[in-house]
Amino acid sequence: MKNSGMRSRFEDTDIKFLKGVGETRAKLFASELNILTFRDLLNYFPFRYVDRSRFYQIREFQGEMPLLQIRGHFINFTTEGEGKAKRYRGTFTDGSMMMDVVWFSGIKTISSMYVPMKDYVLFGKPTLYKSYWQMAHPEVEPYDPDRPPSGFQGVYSLTDQTRRRGFGQRMIQKAVGNLLAMPGFANIQETLPDEIIERYRFPSLSQAYRELHNPTSPDNLRKARERMKFEELFYLELQILRYSRRRSHTLRGHVFEKIGDYFNRYYSECIPFELTGAQKRVLKEIRADMKTGRQMNRLLQGDVGSGKTMVAFMSMLMSADNGFQSCLMAPTEILAGQHYETVKEWGDKIGLNVALLTGSTRTKARREIHAGLISGDIHIIVGTHALLEEKVEFRNLGLAVIDEQHRFGVAQRAKMWAKGTIPPHVLVMTATPIPRTLAMTVYGDLEVSVIDQLPPGRKPIETWLRSDANRGEVNRHIWRQIQEGRQIYIVYPLIHENEKLNLKSLEEGLERTRQTFPGIEISFVHGKMKPAEKDYQMQKFVEGKSRIMVATTVIEVGVNVPNATVMVIENAERFGLSQLHQLRGRVGRGADRSWCILMSKEQLGGTTKKRLGIMTATSDGFLISEADLKLRGPGDMEGTQQSGIAFDLKIANLATDGQIVSAARKAAEDVLAGNPQIAGEIQDADRDNAVRLDLAGLNILACELKRRFDKKVDWSQIS
Numbered sequence: 001m002k003n004s005g006m007r008s009r010f011e012d013t014d015i016k017f018l019k020g021v022g023e024t025r026a027k028l029f030a031s032e033l034n035i036l037t038f039r040d041l042l043n044y045f046p047f048r049y050v051d052r053s054r055f056y057q058i059r060e061f062q063g064e065m066p067l068l069q070i071r072g073h074f075i076n077f078t079t080e081g082e083g084k085a086k087r088y089r090g091t092f093t094d095g096s097m098m099m100d101v102v103w104f105s106g107i108k109t110i111s112s113m114y115v116p117m118k119d120y121v122l123f124g125k126p127t128l129y130k131s132y133w134q135m136a137h138p139e140v141e142p143y144d145p146d147r148p149p150s151g152f153q154g155v156y157s158l159t160d161q162t163r164r165r166g167f168g169q170r171m172i173q174k175a176v177g178n179l180l181a182m183p184g185f186a187n188i189q190e191t192l193p194d195e196i197i198e199r200y201r202f203p204s205l206s207q208a209y210r211e212l213h214n215p216t217s218p219d220n221l222r223k224a225r226e227r228m229k230f231e232e233l234f235y236l237e238l239q240i241l242r243y244s245r246r247r248s249h250t251l252r253g254h255v256f257e258k259i260g261d262y263f264n265r266y267y268s269e270c271i272p273f274e275l276t277g278a279q280k281r282v283l284k285e286i287r288a289d290m291k292t293g294r295q296m297n298r299l300l301q302g303d304v305g306s307g308k309t310m311v312a313f314m315s316m317l318m319s320a321d322n323g324f325q326s327c328l329m330a331p332t333e334i335l336a337g338q339h340y341e342t343v344k345e346w347g348d349k350i351g352l353n354v355a356l357l358t359g360s361t362r363t364k365a366r367r368e369i370h371a372g373l374i375s376g377d378i379h380i381i382v383g384t385h386a387l388l389e390e391k392v393e394f395r396n397l398g399l400a401v402i403d404e405q406h407r408f409g410v411a412q413r414a415k416m417w418a419k420g421t422i423p424p425h426v427l428v429m430t431a432t433p434i435p436r437t438l439a440m441t442v443y444g445d446l447e448v449s450v451i452d453q454l455p456p457g458r459k460p461i462e463t464w465l466r467s468d469a470n471r472g473e474v475n476r477h478i479w480r481q482i483q484e485g486r487q488i489y490i491v492y493p494l495i496h497e498n499e500k501l502n503l504k505s506l507e508e509g510l511e512r513t514r515q516t517f518p519g520i521e522i523s524f525v526h527g528k529m530k531p532a533e534k535d536y537q538m539q540k541f542v543e544g545k546s547r548i549m550v551a552t553t554v555i556e557v558g559v560n561v562p563n564a565t566v567m568v569i570e571n572a573e574r575f576g577l578s579q580l581h582q583l584r585g586r587v588g589r590g591a592d593r594s595w596c597i598l599m600s601k602e603q604l605g606g607t608t609k610k611r612l613g614i615m616t617a618t619s620d621g622f623l624i625s626e627a628d629l630k631l632r633g634p635g636d637m638e639g640t641q642q643s644g645i646a647f648d649l650k651i652a653n654l655a656t657d658g659q660i661v662s663a664a665r666k667a668a669e670d671v672l673a674g675n676p677q678i679a680g681e682i683q684d685a686d687r688d689n690a691v692r693l694d695l696a697g698l699n700i701l702a703c704e705l706k707r708r709f710d711k712k713v714d715w716s717q718i719s
C-alpha cells in the first residue's frame with residue numbers, strides 16, 4: 001500500500017485489457033460512454049434496477065407496467081410503412097397470450113438478428129396500444145437455461161450507437177461481471193480513510209461497487225449508493241474548505257470597529273419604517289462580520305420586496321461611520337438609476353454624498369465623479385459594471401454591495417477586490433434564493449444571510465394560468481384595471497436565437513396590444529434599444545403617462561411602479577421559474593389588488609404543467625427556487641454557470657441529497673480540524689469530533705484530492 005498513489009494501479013488499467021472487451025469495443029466504450037479505464041467502468045453505475053427474479057406472463061399485464069422480462073418466441077415478422085414511418089414488427093407469444101414487438105430504427109440489423117420459433121428472453125416496458133400490448137425496442141437475448149432468472153439487475157444507459165453496434169445491456173453486464181471477478185478487484189485501493197468508514201459504518205469500496213452493479217438487496221444497494229454519494233461530496237467539500245481556509249488566512253479585511261453617528265442618527269431620526277425582525281437580524285450578522293478583521297464575503301438572500309435595499313444602505317452607513325466609502329453595483333442602468341434615487345433620498349437626510357456612475361454618464365460628470373472618489377468626497381457610489389473600469393479608483397473602498405448577483409460573472413467580483421491592497425467587504429444580494437447547503441457548496445466560503453420575512457401589509461398577488469382561448473377574459477380584465485387608473489405590464493420572452501426575429505415577435509405583440517386597446521398610451525422597451533430611448537419609454541411608464549408597457553425581460557429586475565397591478569407574461573412556459581417569480585414581483589407593490597397572468601400554449605407537457613402549477617400555488621420564492629432546482633437540476637441554475645465551478649457529480653445530486661451534503665460537509669470540517677496540515681495550517685483550535693487520521697488515511701486523502709481536482713481551475717480564487 002505504500003506510495004500507492006505513485007504506482008500505476010489496478011483501477012487505472014486500460015479498459016481494452018478487460019476480458020471480453022478488446023481494442024474494438026474499447027474504442028466504442030471510449031467514444032460513446034467515456035469509459036477508458038477499469039475505474040471508469042466501475043463508476044459507470046446503472047441508472048436504474050429491475051426485478052429479474054421472475055418471468056412475467058403477457059396475460060398478467062394491466063395498467064402501468066414496470067420494466068420486466070418475459071420468455072417466449074416470435075411467430076413472424078413484418079415490415080410496415082415507408083421512409084421515416086417505417087417500422088419492423090414481430091408477433092411474440094409466451095403461451096399465455098400474444099403481443100407485438102416493434103422497432104422504429106436499426107431495422108436492418110434487427111431483421112437479421114432474430115428468427116421465429118427460437119426461445120428468447122425479452123426485457124422491456126409493455127405499453128397498451130389500441131388495446132393491444134406491445135413492447136418497443138426491448139432488450140432481446142436467447143434464453144439460456146443455465147442462467148436462471150436472478151435478483152435485481154442494473155440497467156445501464158447506453159447510446160443508440162452502442163446498441164446499433166450490437167453492444168447492449170447484456171454486454172456491459174458481462175464486462176462488469178468479468179471485472180468484479182478479477183483478483184485485482186478484491187484488493188482495490190480504498191478511497192475513504194478507515195476512520196470515516198468506521199464512523200459512518202459504510203461498506204468498503206469493493207463491497208459498494210459489487211452492490212451498485214449487482215445488488216443483493218434493496219437495503220444493501222441503498223447503503224452502497226449512500227457511501228458513493230458521500231464520498232463524492234466529501235471530497236468536494238474538503239477541497240472547498242481547504243481553499244477557503246487558506247483564503248481567510250491570507251485575505252485580511254478592514255476592521256469596522258464602531259457604529260457611529262451616521263448609522264445612529266439615520267436609525268433614530270430618519271428611517272421611514274420600522275425594520276422587520278429579519279432585517280434587524282441580518283444587519284447584526286453583517287455587523288459582526290465586518291468587525292472581525294477578516295474580509296466579509298456574504299450572500300444576502302431575500303425574496304422580491306423583502307427590503308434588501310435598506311439592509312444594504314444601513315451596511316453602507318456602518319462603512320461611512322468607520323471612514324470608508326461604499327459602492328452599490330446593479331446589473332442594469334435602469335436598476336442602478338432607481339437605486340440611486342432611493343439611496344440618494346435616504347443619504348441626503350444625513351449629509352452623505354451619493355453619486356451615480358453608469359455607461360451613459362457624460363464625460364464631464366464622469367471626470368468629476370472620478371475625482372470625488374479619489375478625494376473621498378463621494379461616500380456612496382451607485383452604478384453598473386462601469387464601476388469596475390480601471391479608471392475608477394477609490395480613496396478607501398470599504399464595502400461593495402452587488403445587487404442581483406446572478407447577472408454578474410464571478411470574475412468581475414474578483415476584479416473589484418483588486419482595487420485596494422485590503423479588499424472591501426463584499427455583500428451580494430439576490431432574490432433568487434438557493435438552499436443553504438447548496439449555496440455553501442456552490443459559493444464555497446460565502447456566508448449566507450436570509451431575510452425570510454416580508455414587510456407588513458403586503459397583499460398577495462393572484463396568479464392565473466391562461467391560454468389563447470381565454471384571451472377575451474384576460475383583455476377584459478386589463479380594460480377594467482386601466483379604467484380604474486392602474487397600469488399593466490405585458491412581457492415577451494426571448495424566443496429566437498436571432499435578434500431580428502425576437503424583435504419581430506415583440507413588435508407583433510405591440511401591434512396586437514395597440515389594436516386591442518386603441519387610444520391607450522403604450523411604452524415599448526427591449527434590450528437592443530439605445531439607452532436614451534429606453535429611459536424615455538421607462539420614464540413615461542414610471543410617471544404614469546403610458547398605461548401599458550410591452551417589453552422583454554429587461555424590466556425583470558428591480559423596476560418599481562407601485563401603480564402597476566397586472567403582469568401578463570406571454571409564452572410563460574419559456575421562462576425559468578425564478579424569472580417568472582421576479583417578473584411577478586413587479587406588481588403588488590402598491591396598496592391595490594394585483595394579478596400575474598401566465599399565458600401559455602393550450603397543450604402543456606407534464607413538467608411544464610408542473611412548473612407553472614408551482615407558480616400558481618405559491619408566492620414563496622424559496623419554495624419556488626427549490627422546486628425549480630429539483631425539476632431542472634443545479635447545472636441549470638442561474639449563477640452556477642457563470643461561477644466557473646463545473647459540477648461533475650456522478651452519483652450525488654445537490655438538489656435532492658441535502659442530508660448527505662450536510663454530513664459530508666461536517667465530515668470534511670472534522671477531518672480538517674483533526675489534520676490541519678491538509679489545508680496548509682499548522683494548528684487549529686481543538687474541536688469536538690475532530691477526526692485524526694493515520695498516515696494511511698492521509699495518503700488516501702492526498703491521492704483522491706490530487707486525482708479529483710488537480711486538473712481543475714482553482715475556483716477558490718474566483719469565488
Ligand code: ADP
Pocket residue numbers: 273274275276279302303304305306307308309310431455456
Ligand atoms: P428587494 O428586497 O426586492 O430589493 P426593496 O428593498 O426594493 O426590496 O424593498 C421593497 C419595498 O419595501 C421598498 O419600497 C422599501 O422601501 C419597502 N420596505 C423595505 N423594508 C421595509 C419595512 N421594514 N417596512 C416597510 N416597508 C419596507
Ligand code: MG
Pocket residue numbers: 308309403558
Ligand atoms: Mg432589489
